[in-house]
Amino acid sequence: MLESLKKMFSGNEEDMPVNTGSKPDISREKSAELYAKAKTYFPGGVNSPVRAFKSVYGTPLFIQKGDGCYVWDADGNQFIDFCGSWGPLILGHNPQKVREKVTEVMQNGMSFGAPTALENELAELIIKNNKHVEKIRFTSSGTEAVMSAIRLARGYTAKDKILKFEGCYHGHSDSLLVKAGSGLVTFGETSSLGVPKSFAEETIVVPLNDKEALKLAFAEFKDQIAAVIIEGVPANNGLLIQDADYIEFLQQICKENGALLIFDEVITGFRLGFEGAAGYYGAKPDIVTYGKILGGGLPVGMYGASAEIMSCISPDGGVYQAGTLSGNPVAMAAGIAQLTELLRSGFYKELNNKAAEFAESIQRFATARNYKFKVFNIGSIFWFAFTDKDKIQSAADIDPASMEKFKVMHRELLNRGIYLGPSGYEVGFVSAAHTKIELEKAKRAILEALDIVFRNK
Numbered sequence: 001m002l003e004s005l006k007k008m009f010s011g012n013e014e015d016m017p018v019n020t021g022s023k024p025d026i027s028r029e030k031s032a033e034l035y036a037k038a039k040t041y042f043p044g045g046v047n048s049p050v051r052a053f054k055s056v057y058g059t060p061l062f063i064q065k066g067d068g069c070y071v072w073d074a075d076g077n078q079f080i081d082f083c084g085s086w087g088p089l090i091l092g093h094n095p096q097k098v099r100e101k102v103t104e105v106m107q108n109g110m111s112f113g114a115p116t117a118l119e120n121e122l123a124e125l126i127i128k129n130n131k132h133v134e135k136i137r138f139t140s141s142g143t144e145a146v147m148s149a150i151r152l153a154r155g156y157t158a159k160d161k162i163l164k165f166e167g168c169y170h171g172h173s174d175s176l177l178v179k180a181g182s183g184l185v186t187f188g189e190t191s192s193l194g195v196p197k198s199f200a201e202e203t204i205v206v207p208l209n210d211k212e213a214l215k216l217a218f219a220e221f222k223d224q225i226a227a228v229i230i231e232g233v234p235a236n237n238g239l240l241i242q243d244a245d246y247i248e249f250l251q252q253i254c255k256e257n258g259a260l261l262i263f264d265e266v267i268t269g270f271r272l273g274f275e276g277a278a279g280y281y282g283a284k285p286d287i288v289t290y291g292k293i294l295g296g297g298l299p300v301g302m303y304g305a306s307a308e309i310m311s312c313i314s315p316d317g318g319v320y321q322a323g324t325l326s327g328n329p330v331a332m333a334a335g336i337a338q339l340t341e342l343l344r345s346g347f348y349k350e351l352n353n354k355a356a357e358f359a360e361s362i363q364r365f366a367t368a369r370n371y372k373f374k375v376f377n378i379g380s381i382f383w384f385a386f387t388d389k390d391k392i393q394s395a396a397d398i399d400p401a402s403m404e405k406f407k408v409m410h411r412e413l414l415n416r417g418i419y420l421g422p423s424g425y426e427v428g429f430v431s432a433a434h435t436k437i438e439l440e441k442a443k444r445a446i447l448e449a450l451d452i453v454f455r456n457k
């Protein structure tokens with residue numbers, strides 16, 4: 001998503017260089033037709049920028065159907081999907097349990113703008129099984145959840161500034177479309193037109209994995225920082241896995257300075273485990289935000305904290321936040337059905353083992369051939385990086401030139417029936433619907449694609 005911001009104003013890259021691979025390009029006739037029409041309706045032909053395939057070759061594929069770990073496009077091409085709607089589909093596409101529950105609830109109407117028992121049911125599933133939240137509030141997207149969490153932190157602490165990290169994405173609200181300024185520790189610069197400079201001045205941006213930068217920021221903006229926000233595991237600009245002692249340090253410095261620590265777990269929540277990255281690290285964030293998996297493919301977000309912090313939210317407290325469709329029964333039904341599956345004993349162990357095996361087997365191959373290629377993996381999240389670094393922990397560690405190799409890989413994989421998110425900065429997701437058979441098939445395609453990428457160089 002971050003990369004999409006940079007690319008948003010650049011030219012279209014639909015041109016396809018000559019195919020130097022060993023497979024013909026898939027047909028994209030119908031997708032191209034739909035895309036041409038879509039461009040007359042939507043800016044860039046899409047309703048979210050990264051979908052426009054600006055960072056890879058060819059026309060975006062218009063998806064017609066998904067089932068299990070497969071998707072089919074408008075031209076009838078079939079793919080093993082590792083995008084999973086950008087994370088929500090941890091059970092794969094159209095899982096029976098979710099579909100049945102949603103269908104059942106829909107018989108009674110779609111939205112009331114009044115409380116329903118389903119909200120209690122989903123809240124109970126979460127609060128009973130997650131020690132990081134005593135009270136929660138549902139929203140309709142991750143962006144809204146994070147935006148509201150920031151307002152809550154400001155309301156609770158009576159401070160204005162927030163601190164975020166370069167390389168973390170937190171949705172598209174104004175205060176978070178901010179990137180690092182020129183100094184090591186300064187307030188940020190807007191990363192989108194239309195964000196007032198004065199908003200960016202309330203957001204401090206520092207590099208990940210840099211304790212000194214954090215210390216400097218807290219010294220320079222003493223008693224002004226309401227909250228530090230970090231992705232549970234930064235996974236929107238590569239997969240920047242932080243060391244446990246850095247997370248520990250972050251927690252400590254927030255505490256010392258009376259700043260709240262917000263874990264944005266929109267990707268990692270219910271992904272790394274039922275308690276997300278907070279559970280993984282044994283961390284104690286003050287506020288957590290969830291989205292994606294929480295809604296089982298329908299639009300749901302959520303923020304939560306201790307009962308004390310949450311008492312600031314309207315109508316109990318003075319921090320206003322609302323939503324016409326918040327907690328709507330259909331979305332709640334999807335969440336209930338999906339989270340119920342995740343709570344089955346052994347669910348995460350099995351999924352994470354499968355993903356680790358997949359990642360390791362690809363890495364073994366690349367290492368044996370001396371390819372400058374690393375598979376980073378945590379839980380069921382993976383990221384393909386064209387690098388020889390053993391660790392990539394900050395945005396600056398990523399070489400933008402390496403993305404040219406990803407473009408070739410992406411095309412080769414589409415030609416072999418494998419769908420990855422259309423940017424080398426994006427991570428991939430293994431779902432419970434990927435069986436060993438499909439993972440083996442995908443692995444073989446990936447190895448072939450790597451051979452082509454490196455033969456070309």
Ligand SMILES: *Cc1c(COP(=O)(O)O)cnc(C)c1O
Nearest residue numbers: 141142143169170171264266267
């Ligand atoms: C996807 C994402 C968001 C935004 O969620 P939307 O539902 O797209 O608004 C926020 N934070 C993180 C970490 C995300 O991955």
